[in-house]
Amino acid sequence: MKGKTTVNLKHLFMLFFIFSYNFSYSQEIQVDVKRSNKPLFKAFPAHENDKQPSDLLKVFMIQEGKESQTPLLGTYSKAEDTIFFEPQFELGDGLSFNAHFYYKNDTVKVLYKTQPIDFNINKEIAVREIYPRNNKIPKNILTFYVEFSEPMLEDESAFRYVNLYNENKEVVPHVWLNKSRWISDRILMLMIHPGRVKSGIKYYDNLGDVFYVGKKYHLEITDKLKPLHKNSKVKPFIKEFEIVEPTASCPKVLQNKLSIPRRNSKEKLKIAFDKPMDLYTILGGISINIYNTDINIQGKFISGSDDTEWYFVPDKPWTEKKYTLIFNKYVSDPSGNGIIKPFETTKIKKLYTKDIAKVLNFRTN
Structure with missing residues (x-):
């Protein structure tokens, strides 16, 4: 009887050791939520020293049940076998995100949600800035960015509510890549379709160039863009600019x-x-x-x-x-x-x- 007890104890000890080992070293994501809209994501253990932290841990926004293709911007750091990621911007209320931790041929995924939306918020939302800020813009410009004063709904169809007019106040058609991307809930990226900028890509050949050197244009941000809080409203905004010669040189750090x-x-x-x-x-x-x-x-x-x-x-x-x-x-x-x-x-x-x-x-x- 004593022998059986000894064997059983050894067996239990081995099972406990195996369980503890697997538990201790299984990949995991944790979220520090001291600030709901500026959480700190932690992934561990990360043993793939040949890869950058940004290749192992990515956070994507979820909208209407679909995960964005563009990961959040933010800062990465690593301490021993743990990767840390903090978003560049505060995350808006009522949003959902998937954090992915890639290791070997597997992926750990964790869902994170910010605090619920306060539907009583009612604000007029202003366009704070449009990048490029210069009013002399090269003919081969690819991207504009619109920064808002308050959180916006990260709507992938937002490009439909931004118009480009020539100096005759005619709408320039088929300008934008048909999918809006958001850097944060306050910054909208507007990308001109590469087929209308880069040579060798066929896209609406009959439309000609988007811009012509020496001509003036107007970029209109309409009030149809959707704020995060439904009772808020976007104040329309127009940026006027002139097109100059295209630029092909690589930028230099001074x-x-x-x-x-x-x-x-x-x-x-x-x-x-x-x-x-x-x-x-x-x-x-x-x-x-x-x-x-x-x-x-x-x-x-x-x-x-x-x-x-x-x-x-x-x-x-x-x-x-x-x-x-x-x-x-x-x-x-x-x-x-x-x-x-x-x-x-x-x-x-x-x-x-x-x-x-x-x-x-x-x-x-």
Whole structure:
């Protein structure tokens, strides 16, 4: 009887050990909800050291039961075997998101919902800014961005409520890519269909060019765009601009205009380019790490006096002597010209396939 008891205890111990091992090391996603609309997503354990944190953890918005194809922008960091992701912008009320944690050939998925919508909110929503902010815009522009003062419904058909008029006040037809993307619940991306900009793509050949050099145009944001809170209303807005010659040059980082912050301060880091840059690629394409580590510095990017100047505002003081400024291959101007590859090219180089396009090291003052 004693022998059987010993065997049973050993058997139970082994089962407990196996269960504990599997439980402790199974992939998991947790959400820190101290702030419902600015949660911190945590995924662990992440052992694939050959991949970037942004390749292993992605968060997608769900709308009308469908998951967006574009992941949220935000900042990533990694501590030991845990990946952290914080959204770049606050998430709106009454929204649902799927967090994906990719490992090997499997995916862990977690649903996250923000706090319910307060339907009593009734506000007039203004257009805060339209990017590019310049009123002289190159003929081969690819993207505009509309920033609203209040949260909007991230409607994929929002492009239908934005009109482009020529100087004769005639609507320019079939301008937008037929699917709106949102950087956040306040910033709408409007992408001109590449077939009407890039050579070699056939799309409504009979319509001709979207823009003509020297001509003036009007971009109209109508009150039909849908706010997040149904009782609110968008105030119509019109941006007038003139078309100039197309641009085909790759933008350059002006290292001599890099404004270095002081150590132990929260001063802004200034990054300057030789030409206006695309908002989305700046927000999602530039990161800062502590030198010679994968530790990401969390903060946010804001625009300067024009679209050639951008500032990084850290969440915490600059405590280290040396940092690394990283530009990925998607950083580009509004016409799609990247740091290492112009938009109009048929050449494929190994350099283009690398995720990182440029790296700059700097020391705090």
